[in-house]
Amino acid sequence: xxxxNKKIIIGVDHGYGNMKTAHRVFQTGVExxxxxxxxxxxxxxxxxxxxxxxxxxxxxxxxxxxxEDFRILTxxxxxxxxxxxxxxxxxxxxxxxxxxxxxxxxxADFRNYLMKEQELHFEFRRExxxxxxxxxDVFPQGFAAIVNxxxxxxxxxxxxxxxxxxxxxQIVDNKPLEKSLVTDKFGVGICMKEIQKxxxxxxxxEIPEMLIEPLLRNGIQGRKDDTARxxxxxxxxxxxxxxxxxxxxxxxxxxVHLYVIGGGACLLKNxxxxxxxxxxxxxxxxxxNAKGYEYLAEKKPRR
Numbered sequence: 001x002x003x004x005n006k007k008i009i010i011g012v013d014h015g016y017g018n019m020k021t022a023h024r025v026f027q028t029g030v031e032x033x034x035x036x037x038x039x040x041x042x043x044x045x046x047x048x049x050x051x052x053x054x055x056x057x058x059x060x061x062x063x064x065x066x067x068e069d070f071r072i073l074t075x076x077x078x079x080x081x082x083x084x085x086x087x088x089x090x091x092x093x094x095x096x097x098x099x100x101x102x103x104x105x106x107x108a109d110f111r112n113y114l115m116k117e118q119e120l121h122f123e124f125r126r127e128x129x130x131x132x133x134x135x136x137d138v139f140p141q142g143f144a145a146i147v148n149x150x151x152x153x154x155x156x157x158x159x160x161x162x163x164x165x166x167x168x169x170q171i172v173d174n175k176p177l178e179k180s181l182v183t184d185k186f187g188v189g190i191c192m193k194e195i196q197k198x199x200x201x202x203x204x205x206e207i208p209e210m211l212i213e214p215l216l217r218n219g220i221q222g223r224k225d226d227t228a229r230x231x232x233x234x235x236x237x238x239x240x241x242x243x244x245x246x247x248x249x250x251x252x253x254x255x256v257h258l259y260v261i262g263g264g265a266c267l268l269k270n271x272x273x274x275x276x277x278x279x280x281x282x283x284x285x286x287x288x289n290a291k292g293y294e295y296l297a298e299k300k301p302r303r
Contacts, residue, residue: 144292163266
């Protein structure tokens with residue numbers, strides 16, 4: 001069997017906005033179908049069912065094990081990364097993460113959820129894959145993204161702002177402070193919904209996220225039309241609210257080095273003045289968590 005004589009590590013970052021591996025990103029959406037899709041080829045076939053991937057965002061769930069959605073999305077993520085590596089079969093150590101404050105309460109359940117079946121035979125984009133799932137390692141989301149940053153002397157704060165949650169942690173002289181872990185349900189999805197509500201009220205029709213996302217990711221770039229101004233106003237208020245929360249959690253400008261990752265980093269970069277501050281570092285690699293999971297799994301001692 002191809003490449004089944006050794007184990008490989010694949011990191012998967014299960015976001016509510018996007019699924020990420022070390023080399024691939026796709027939108028977190030899954031829709032079950034009884035028959036093969038007519039138009040889309042972007043689907044998983046698993047146990048005689050079809051699942052269209054990436055045409056929407058998942059609704060926020062407090063626990064990612066509440067449905068089978070993230071298991072199906074994991075299959076798609078494995079296929080994406082294996083294709084990048086030129087594989088169709090592999091023994092896989094799956095490295096994943098959870099929000100910092102949920103590690104203790106949900107870590108074991110998430111591991112068991114993903115390990116529900118070890119022999120995975122499925123198709124993605126009409127190509128067959130076979131994965132033997134050797135084990136699942138669960139690491140702190142956000143912290144994984146900065147493991148390769150280097151020495152973090154003095155007072156530091158990590159803000160991992162995703163679509164569903166914002167995770168905050170303080171790091172003092174390279175040591176994370178357990179008591180500082182916060183998971184706040186104040187992700188970018190809140191800002192998106194507020195913008196959709198405002199624009200839909202004005203236009204009398206629902207505005208798809210895909211039309212708004214570029215203006216959040218890249219800023220309005222000099223546009224002066226009414227739509228751009230409304231998006232800038234709402235995004236600016238959301239970014240200001242994030243900063244207020246970070247201050248509540250211990251951020252002090254000029255004294256604490258702030259590291260910002262996740263989709264919300266784009267909003268802070270475009271709609272605040274943080275980009276000009278030397279004590280703020282934006283980690284722009286959207287795959288940073290997935291790469292960090294792989295790094296931590298490689299360093300983990302095993303029997």
